[in-house]
Amino acid sequence: MEALKNRVLRDGKVLPGGILKVDSFLNHQMDPVLMRDIGREFAARFADSHVTRVLTVEASGIAPAIFAGLYLGVPVVFAKKARSSNVPGEVYAARAHSYTKGNDNQLTCAKEYIAPGERVLVIDDFLAMGEAAGALVSLIDQAGAVCAGIGVIIEKGFQPGGDKLRGAGLRVESLLTIDCLGEDGTIACH
Amino acid sequence: MEALKNRVLRDGKVLPGGILKVDSFLNHQMDPVLMRDIGREFAARFADSHVTRVLTVEASGIAPAIFAGLYLGVPVVFAKKARSSNVPGEVYAARAHSYTKGNDNQLTCAKEYIAPGERVLVIDDFLAMGEAAGALVSLIDQAGAVCAGIGVIIEKGFQPGGDKLRGAGLRVESLLTIDCLGEDGTIACH
Numbered sequence: 001m002e003a004l005k006n007r008v009l010r011d012g013k014v015l016p017g018g019i020l021k022v023d024s025f026l027n028h029q030m031d032p033v034l035m036r037d038i039g040r041e042f043a044a045r046f047a048d049s050h051v052t053r054v055l056t057v058e059a060s061g062i063a064p065a066i067f068a069g070l071y072l073g074v075p076v077v078f079a080k081k082a083r084s085s086n087v088p089g090e091v092y093a094a095r096a097h098s099y100t101k102g103n104d105n106q107l108t109c110a111k112e113y114i115a116p117g118e119r120v121l122v123i124d125d126f127l128a129m130g131e132a133a134g135a136l137v138s139l140i141d142q143a144g145a146v147c148a149g150i151g152v153i154i155e156k157g158f159q160p161g162g163d164k165l166r167g168a169g170l171r172v173e174s175l176l177t178i179d180c181l182g183e184d185g186t187i188a189c190h
Numbered sequence: 191m192e193a194l195k196n197r198v199l200r201d202g203k204v205l206p207g208g209i210l211k212v213d214s215f216l217n218h219q220m221d222p223v224l225m226r227d228i229g230r231e232f233a234a235r236f237a238d239s240h241v242t243r244v245l246t247v248e249a250s251g252i253a254p255a256i257f258a259g260l261y262l263g264v265p266v267v268f269a270k271k272a273r274s275s276n277v278p279g280e281v282y283a284a285r286a287h288s289y290t291k292g293n294d295n296q297l298t299c300a301k302e303y304i305a306p307g308e309r310v311l312v313i314d315d316f317l318a319m320g321e322a323a324g325a326l327v328s329l330i331d332q333a334g335a336v337c338a339g340i341g342v343i344i345e346k347g348f349q350p351g352g353d354k355l356r357g358a359g360l361r362v363e364s365l366l367t368i369d370c371l372g373e374d375g376t377i378a379c380h
Contacts, residue, residue, distance in 0.1 A: 029267045029303045030252075032260035059248035059268060066253045070222035077219045078249060113219045 001041055001175045003034060004153065005189060014181045018156070019100060026153065027060035027125055038175060039067020042123060042151040045173045046072070049148040051121040053077065053114065055136055057096075057107055064153060065123040072121070077114070079107040079136060094138035096131040107135045109143075116144035127152040127174060130161025137170065154178060191231055191365045193224060194343065195379060198366060204375045208346070209290060210368060216343065217250035217315055228365060229257020232313060232341040235363045236262070239338040241311040243267065243304065245326055247286075247297055254343060255313040262311070267304070269297040269326060284328035286321040297325045306334035317342040317364060320351025327360065344368060 013021040025031040042064065054076040056065035062078050069076035082093075083105065091108040098105060114120060122136045133150050140147045147170055155162050155174035165172050180188040203211040215221040232254065244266040246255035252268050259266035272283075273295065281298040288295060304310060312326045323340050330337045337360055345352050345364035348371075355362050370378040 023300065024303075028270070028300060029265055030256060030259070032256050032264075032266055035256055036260060059252060059270070062249060062252040063256045063266075066220060066222050066225055066256065069220070070226060074222075075219055076222055076253075080218070080249070110213065110218055113214075 001038070003037060004176050007031070007034065008154070008176060008189060009187055012187055014183075014185045014187060018159075018181055020154065020156070020178060020181060020187070022154070030063050032063075035063040036067050038064045038153055039069075040071050041175060042068040042121070042173070043071030046121055046149050046151065049121065049171075050119050051148045052118045053120045053145075054123055055079065055109070055114070055120050055140065056123045057081065057132055057136060060125045061123055064125065064151075068121065068123050068151065074121075075113075077109060079109045079139060081105040082108055092139045092142040094135035094142070096135035097129075098131065099129055107132070107139065109139045111143070114140060114143035114145050118143070118145040119148040120145050121148050122150040123152075124150075125153045127155040127161045127165075127172070128159040130164045133161065133165060133172075137165075149173060151175075191228070193227060194366050197221075197224060198344070198379060199377055202377055204371045204373075204377060208349075208371050210344065210346070210371060210377070212344070220253050222253075225253040226257050228254045228343055229259075230261050231365060232258040232311070232363070233261030236311055236339050236341065239311065239361075240309050241338045242308045243310045243335075244313055245269065245299070245304070245310050245330065246313045247271065247322055247326060250315045251313055254315065254341075258311065258313050258341065264311075265303075267299060269299045269329060271295040272298055282329045282332040284325035284332070286325035287319075288321065289319055297322070297329065299329045301333070304330060304333035304335050308333070308335040309338040310335050311338050312340040313342075314340075315343050316346070317344070317351045317355075317362070318346040318349040320354045323351065323355060323362075327355075339363060341365075 054069040149171040157177040244259040339361040347367040
């Protein structure tokens with residue numbers, strides 16, 4: 001996606017610790033036209049995957065996921081983040097560590113919103129260590145449903161999440177892959 | 191909005207404590223077509239309000255807000271919820287009590303994403319006591335910007351938030367107003 005690449009190169013900021021800050025257009029302030037185009041691109045890439053549902057996680061996955069669901073014609077569910085490890089029995093739950101924030105979250109989804117046998121497309125904004133995506137796939141597994149694929153906006157290609165998920169046989173589509181974040185602020189991506 | 195009213199009457203569930211559960215189509219599982227139509231309706235109602243930005247709060251405000259921003263042609267910002275009262279200096283912050291969850295949140299927005307003089311439309315899913323909307327208006331005030339209006343999907347007309355905000359001179363547009371939630375599960379709305 002050329003529009004995404006150009007925006008990241010123009011407005012993305014490299015912070016210490018290999019963090020790419022894109023909160024001017026993606027995960028605090030959001031560009032609705034870009035979000036729409038991203039969702040449409042996900043829908044196109046997974047058009048033949050017989051997707052019955054989109055699953056994402058609050059908060060920054062919601063905007064791209066709602067457009068993906070709109071263009072695929074399927075409902076969208078966002079998993080909720082809970083700090084507590086006490087989760088009620090009527091939800092599926094899986095733990096995801098956030099390396100950026102240095103904490104663990106329980107991702108939860110009400111059992112009624114993923115049915116056995118469904119084909120669920122996972123959408124998220126970032127893929128780095130693969131913690132959030134892996135937890136979402138776990139929720140799908142717990143439901144007896146199938147992960148039809150994983151669509152991420154930005155993959156950090158120098159971190160192992162993408163390889164780990166692909167190695168597990170999952171189809172991962174990244175709209176942009178970051179090859180390197182330079183200490184001088186340069187961003188290499190494709 | 192007839193489609194919204196019909197959906198609430200069909201799928202909404204009344205829980206003890208005057209809680210209307212709509213997580214099958216609005217704030218856990220989401221119907222993308224309904225979200226789009228809601229966003230388009232907000233954009234139509236505030237078409238003459240010279241809106242320069244939409245402000246909502248994570249997580250369930252994001253879907254209606256992104257569509258409102260798309261149809262209005264303006265950027266969307268979601269305020270973040272932080273449990274801690276320690277907020278960094280580069281954000282605006284305002285406290286909102288959640289009567290549903292029984293806790294306080296600090297809603298924060300990076301200062302760079304609301305500029306002085308802007309006309310900001312607040313979008314949220316529910317209006318009951320007016321805590322979240324009031325906190326979002328406070329963020330706008332702190333920025334030296336103007337609240338161009340408040341659009342909520344569902345207003346609990348039997349709770350004081352709407353009157354409070356309107357009494358303060360703010361324009362509040364609710365797509366559906368709940369008149370009464372019966373103990374037998376009936377929902378009266380218009």
